Amino acid sequence: MKGTKPLSLEAIAIPPTSGKPPRGIMVMLHGWGANSQDLAPLASLLNFPDFLFLFANAPFPHPQVREGRMWYDLNSPNYQKLPESQEILTSWLRSLEESTGVPLERTVLSGFSQGGAMTLDVGLRLPLAGLVSLSGYLHSEPQPMGDRLPPTLIMHGTEDPVVPLSAAHQAREVFQALGVAVQYREWRMGHSILPEQMEVMQGFIEEIFPASCCN
Template sequence: MSLEAIAVAPTMGTNPTGLVVVLHGWGANAKDLASLVPLLNLNKYQFLFPNAPFPHPYTSVGRMWYDLSSQEYQGIHESRQILKDWLLSLEASTGVPLSRTILSGFSQGAAMTLDVGLGLPLAGLIALSGYMHPLSQSLDEVPPVLIVHGKQDTVVPLKAAQYARDNLIALGVAVQYQEFDMGHEIRPEVLPLIQQFVTARSEER
């Protein structure tokens, strides 16, 4: 099973400098974060916004990576494999290797970013207003991680981001961590941080 995705081509040059994959949160869909592209000023990058594989139980237009209405996280194992296989297929369709691909996500999408991305040779990971699942695998590949969270987040508590930061640092992952005075959202002041992280990863490759 593949993932349907919105693709946004680079506006400068024909060959993208890199690829940025953005995973939406629980109950949203691929369109939710696509409006951020012009604001990020990453004109040489291609963006992909995939729809999560499962329909949301409470909204006809929403999707989910797994069900948050029960503690079993139903669907997480399927989503994990689907997302991994899809990411591994992207070089063939985009021409951009994983080593120049940034995986990012918001809320539940951030949790999936850390869950799947820590096991792949990606350029970097971005977790926005997210949390970290217990690790289900050993870490052979440890791309650098940017974690951004709101101090007033009432959906995913700040301590979830701090837990992720501390655990990743303990595992030897290079973590850039930033808190902002905001809730469960992406404020304009977060965008330069994302832009800097993405461009810095490209310069290292």
């Protein structure tokens, strides 16, 4: 992609079903070769009527998949375009408070696969309410900023042929060593998302938010 990419992202926005101003935000990042539409159906599996759901589109087109997007090029040495995506995603997340009125302290960042990797990387740089990684991995050593580290939920399939289970174990160990409060769950499945995972995610978010925020 030529030219300078604006430090913003396109996203599918699903407003609170309560009809009230959002009291929290759930951001979801798709995986390699997918796009913002891929995870949007998950909003209906989470019961947060006062939340704004944002399904971000990765900034770069996928080299092989038509309509597919990528956060960085998995097929290139040193994850080409990763620094650009880190900067764009961080800038966009910081801009949400002004555009929505919801502070980062009430924003949850989550992602699947490559989106999970972006979540685990960028998430510790911001004062977010929490992080959720589904079938994600670490592509670099996290660089926490500040004393407050967002609690993190890591979920993975024991039979994942794309991102090995060991990657989830590594992320759990690295985050715990940094002092992050980590919840970890695994399922007997491949590289996918189960409805049961949304139930665990529901409980995790309810724990980290005041009850008044989510009902």
